[in-house]
Amino acid sequence: MKNQDVAKIFREIADILEIKGENPFRIRAYQRAARNIEATSEDIELLVKENRLEEIPGVGSDLADKIKEIVTSGKLKFLEELKKDIPQGLVDMLNIPGIGPKTAKLLHERLGINDVIMLERMAHAGKISNLPGIKEKTVENILRGIELLKRGQGRMDLKTATDVANFFVNQLKNIKELKKIDPAGSLRRMKETVRDIDILVSSTKPEKVMDYFTKLPEVKDVLAKGPTKSSILTKDNIQVDVRVIEDASYGAALMYFTGSKEHNIKLRQLAMKKGLKLNEYGLFRDNKRIAGRTEAEMYKALGLCYIVPELREDRGEIELALEKRLPKLIELSDIKGEFHVHSNWSDGGSSIEEIVERARAMGYEYIAIADHSQGLKIAGGLDRNKLKEKRKEIDRLKKRYNDIAILYGTEVDIDSDGKLDYPDDILREMDVVIAAIHAGFKQSKEKMTNRIVKACQNRYVDIIAHLTGRLWGAREPYELDLEKVFKVCKETGTLLEINSFPQRLDLNDINCRMAKGFGVKFVINTDAHIAEQLGLIKYGISVARRGWLTREDIINTLPLDEVRKNLKRR
DNA sequence: GCCGTTTTCGGCCCGACTGTTTTCAGTCG
Numbered sequence: 047m048k049n050q051d052v053a054k055i056f057r058e059i060a061d062i063l064e065i066k067g068e069n070p071f072r073i074r075a076y077q078r079a080a081r082n083i084e085a086t087s088e089d090i091e092l093l094v095k096e097n098r099l100e101e102i103p104g105v106g107s108d109l110a111d112k113i114k115e116i117v118t119s120g121k122l123k124f125l126e127e128l129k130k131d132i133p134q135g136l137v138d139m140l141n142i143p144g145i146g147p148k149t150a151k152l153l154h155e156r157l158g159i160n161d162v163i164m165l166e167r168m169a170h171a172g173k174i175s176n177l178p179g180i181k182e183k184t185v186e187n188i189l190r191g192i193e194l195l196k197r198g199q200g201r202m203d204l205k206t207a208t209d210v211a212n213f214f215v216n217q218l219k220n221i222k223e224l225k226k227i228d229p230a231g232s233l234r235r236m237k238e239t240v241r242d243i244d245i246l247v248s249s250t251k252p253e254k255v256m257d258y259f260t261k262l263p264e265v266k267d268v269l270a271k272g273p274t275k276s277s278i279l280t281k282d283n284i285q286v287d288v289r290v291i292e293d294a295s296y297g298a299a300l301m302y303f304t305g306s307k308e309h310n311i312k313l314r315q316l317a318m319k320k321g322l323k324l325n326e327y328g329l330f331r332d333n334k335r336i337a338g339r340t341e342a343e344m345y346k347a348l349g350l351c352y353i354v355p356e357l358r359e360d361r362g363e364i365e366l367a368l369e370k371r372l373p374k375l376i377e378l379s380d381i382k383g384e385f386h387v388h389s390n391w392s393d394g395g396s397s398i399e400e401i402v403e404r405a406r407a408m409g410y411e412y413i414a415i416a417d418h419s420q421g422l423k424i425a426g427g428l429d430r431n432k433l434k435e436k437r438k439e440i441d442r443l444k445k446r447y448n449d450i451a452i453l454y455g456t457e458v459d460i461d462s463d464g465k466l467d468y469p470d471d472i473l474r475e476m477d478v479v480i481a482a483i484h485a486g487f488k489q490s491k492e493k494m495t496n497r498i499v500k501a502c503q504n505r506y507v508d509i510i511a512h513l514t515g516r517l518w519g520a521r522e523p524y525e526l527d528l529e530k531v532f533k534v535c536k537e538t539g540t541l542l543e544i545n546s547f548p549q550r551l552d553l554n555d556i557n558c559r560m561a562k563g564f565g566v567k568f569v570i571n572t573d574a575h576i577a578e579q580l581g582l583i584k585y586g587i588s589v590a591r592r593g594w595l596t597r598e599d600i601i602n603t604l605p606l607d608e609v610r611k612n613l614k615r616r
Numbered sequence: 617g618c619c620g621t622t623t624t625c626g627g628c629c630c631g632a633c634t635g636t637t638t639t640c641a642g643t644c645g
Contacts, residue, residue, distance in 0.1 A: 071628055075617035106618050144634095146643050179642085183635060231645090244645085270644095272633050277644095287645085289632090302630090307645070314629045319622095325630060 047117045049083050049090045055116055055125060056080035056109075061137045062128045064147035065154075078104040081308065083113075085361055087560035089529060091117055135161025142191040149188075152177060166192050190267075194283070201239035202284065203518055204585050205548040208233065210284055211243045213264075218288070221258050223251040226296055230303035231287075235355045236588035238551045239518060242285035244303050252290035259288045295327040297340035302326035308360035309353075316348055316364065324348075356591040375591040376570075378584055380603040383412035385455055385478050386511060386543065386571030387580065391436045392417035393425040396577040398439055398452070404577035406450050412606045414453035414478045415440065419467035421459050422484055428456075433472065451606050453477040457511060462486040462493075464500030466507070473506035478613060480543065480571075482511035483524070491525035498531050502540040508613045509569055510535070512545040512552045528557060532564035539614060541601055544593075546572045546586030547579075558593025567612065568595065569602045 060076040082104050083090060093099050094117045099110040116122050139150045139162055153159040156177055159168060166189070168174050175185050202210075211229040218227055224247060228234070231244030249255050252274050260268045260276050267279040277287045291299040302310060303326070317324035322331050328338025329347050337347035345352050350367040354375065357363040366372050387401055388394035396404075398415050405413035417436070418427040428436060440454050455478040459467040466473070466481060473479050481501040489497075501507050513531070514523035535542055542561055545552050550573065553561065558568070570586040572579055590600060597603045601612045 069617080072617050074628075079617085104618065108617060144643070148642060179636060181636070187634085242645095270633055275632055277633090303645085305645085307629090311629055318629085323630095327631095 047091060047120065049086065052090055052113055052116055053080040053084040055122055056083070058137065059125055059128060061140055061147075062125075062132045064140070065132055065136060065151050066128075067147070067151065075104065075109075078308075079109050085359065085556060087556055087563060092529075094118070133160045135164070138162055139165060142188065142195050144187045144191040149180075152179075162192060162195070194279075201241050201518075203239055203548040204233070204236065204551070204588070205582070207240035207243060210280070210282075210286070211245065214243065214245055214259075214262075214286055214288075217262055218245070218247060218255065218259060221249070221251075221255055223254060224249045225293060228300060230300060231305060234304045235306065235358055236585075236592060238554060238589065242287060245286065245288045246296070246300055246303050247288060247290045248293050248296045249290050255288065255290050291326070293339065294335070295338045297342070297344050298324075298328040298338040299326045301341050301344050304355050304358060306359050309358040309364070312360050312364050313348060316350075320349070322348075354591070356588060357594070359592075373594060373596050376587060376595055376597050376600050376603065378587050380597045380600070381410075381570065381583060381587070382605060383410040383414075383451075383602055383609075384571045384580070384583065385414040385453070385509060385569055385602065386416050386457060386480055386545070387413060387574045388417055388457075389415050391415075391432065391439075392422075392427060394575045398436075398443060400577045401574075401580070402443060402447060402450060402452055404580050406447070408580060410450060412451035412453055412609070414455035416455035416457045416478070416480050419456055419458040421461065421467040425484075427459070427467070430472065437475075455480065457482055458507075459484050460497050460501045462489065462497070464497035466501065466504060470504075470506060473504075476506070478508050479506050480509040480511045481507045483515060487515055487521065487524045489524075491527060494524050495527040495530055498526065499534045502531070502534045502538045505614055507540060509541045509543050509571075511543040511571070512550050512573070513542060514552050514554075514557070516550065516552050516554075518549045518551075523552070528560065529564070532561045532566050535561070536565045539612075541567050541569050541612070544568055544570045544586045544589050546570060546582045546584070546589075548582065548585055551585060551589050553589070553593070555589055555592035558590060558595055562593070562595060562599055568600050570600055571602075 056076045057080045060073045063073045082102050086102055094114055099105055099113055112122055112124060136150055136154050139145055153165060157168060159165050169185050169189050174180055175182060211233055215227055218224060226248040228246050230246045233240050233243060247255055256271060256276050260271050260278055264280050265278045266281045269277040269279060275289045277285060279285055289303060314324045317329060322329055328335040329344055337343045342352050351370045351372060353363050353367050389398045389401055390396060402413060418425040420427045420429040437454060440452050444452050454476055456476055457480045460481050460483050461467060483497060498510060514526060515521060516523040542553060570583060570590055572582045574580050601609055
């Protein structure tokens with residue numbers, strides 16, 4: 047039983063309680079607990095064993111008992127009972143944008159609607175417009191909501207989100223009355239995936255901004271349009287929200303729209319304790335604004351040091367900011383090189399020379415060319431002979447460049463028994479060895495863990511790449527006993543990669559923080575397959591920052607001679 | 617259901633937009 051499984055059960059309970067019209071604060075308690083369980087870096091089973099569940103914020107004696115029941119028996123009587131009253135289909139209906147618990151309940155009680163399909167049929171047949179509060183427009187919105195749900199308004203990766211946001215920001219900059227503009231929301235917090243794009247604007251002419259925004263040619267559908275706030279859907283079904291605010295409130299609004307929701311709630315509670323009121327317009331004492339123009343001013347007025355967006359998740363950052371003890375997080379400019387780049391010797395698209403040129407342009411001091419190993423035929427893995435030729439090419443280039451070190455590396459495959467795809471005599475010759483799993487993802491947790499552990503124990507393996515194998519929208523992370531892996535990494539001096547590729551971002555933020563707790567060290571790599579993708583490193587940096595990592599945790603912030611001391615002896 | 621240098625009971629973040637309603641409930645973030 048994983049933390050996410052427990053969180054999922056609590057969320058389901060919250061949904062059912064909402065439909066039943068239960069006490070909203072009780073519902074929020076389940077949601078809060080779900081979120082904190084998911085965010086905690088400690089394994090829920092361990093917390094049960096050590097009787098430390100109530101250390102999780104939002105978990106009291108009642109929820110602790112429920113967690114124990116879930117972890118020990120695999121199910122929860124309370125939920126089974128709830129499910130008897132509310133059909134699953136009704137809970138699913140809450141996923142339709144525009145349908146909340148009240149509407150779902152109304153549709154169920156008055157018309158016996160039990161799921162999304164039935165709702166769609168009844169709506170088309172004109173049978174739901176007789177209900178109180180539901181007329182033509184509402185029916186239209188429900189049908190549109192169902193369409194959105196069907197098309198799967200999923201989450202997009204961080205790069206896609208960045209590109210869309212930049213596009214709209216640049217468009218809006220054409221408005222001459224526009225003063226400030228910033229993407230906010232989970233994108234500004236650099237969350238691994240983003241659901242919609244929030245953009246904050248300050249302007250003397252809010253209506254003009256709203257008109258211009260909602261009439262852009264890329265807009266397919268206007269979901270809402272008011273004098274200061276509008277939401278649209280792009281042709282790719284991405285929701286973009288723009289909010290206009292005046293300069294005096296810009297910092298407060300940026301803080302508010304950056305979130306997270308949980309971070310905001312805690313800040314408001316803090317403000318209340320000080321007898322202040324916090325909203326998106328500023329921080330107020332007796333209706334007099336005492337801060338609002340900038341975020342820095344807001345945090346200061348709350349008695350906190352500035353909290354960077356990546357940390358704003360209510361994972362302890364506010365408590366540390368009160369004591370002015372927040373860590374100094376790693377920054378892009380700390381990076382001195384990387385180790386995981388594929389060239390056209392295997393499945394990459396750029397020559398080694400092109401990669402080296404790019405790395406030099408980025409100011410790197412070293413770059414490792416790590417192509418796939420022989421077993422990975424589809425990825426053009428290199429056999430012994432090809433390796434020799436590649437080595438010659440690297441040696442030739444080394445003579446040409448004296449301002450950057452070109453390292454001879456590999457991404458060697460870990461087979462289904464945990465054996466490596468190259469023998470030791472080949473690995474010994476490498477400057478740096480990365481090991482990774484590329485097949486056999488469906489093995490048991492125990493087997494998967496043992497494969498990784500065995501690789502870590504190899505005296506030539508320096509780094510484990512993309513540890514959990516997750517690919518957004520394509521593959522779930524594979525089953526792994528992470529604590530065991532982290533322990534072995536620490537013992538064997540094996541480094542863990544933070545993979546910057548937007549579909550991977552693996553390790554994720556929570557696992558980074560957990561691994562750091564075990565004393566593990568990291569490298570941030572791109573897994574670039576063309577030279578240009580070396581620029582993706584910024585996304586890996588953001589994961590590390592969200593994982594509370596500092597420069598000291600990341601080996602490729604060090605100069606090369608120091609890096610060598612952190613690699614295994616050859 | 618949680619939580620407490622105001623509290624073990626009585627609070628629990630706050631505002632914009634929509635559609636339906638003549639003043640507001642529902643939904644969303």
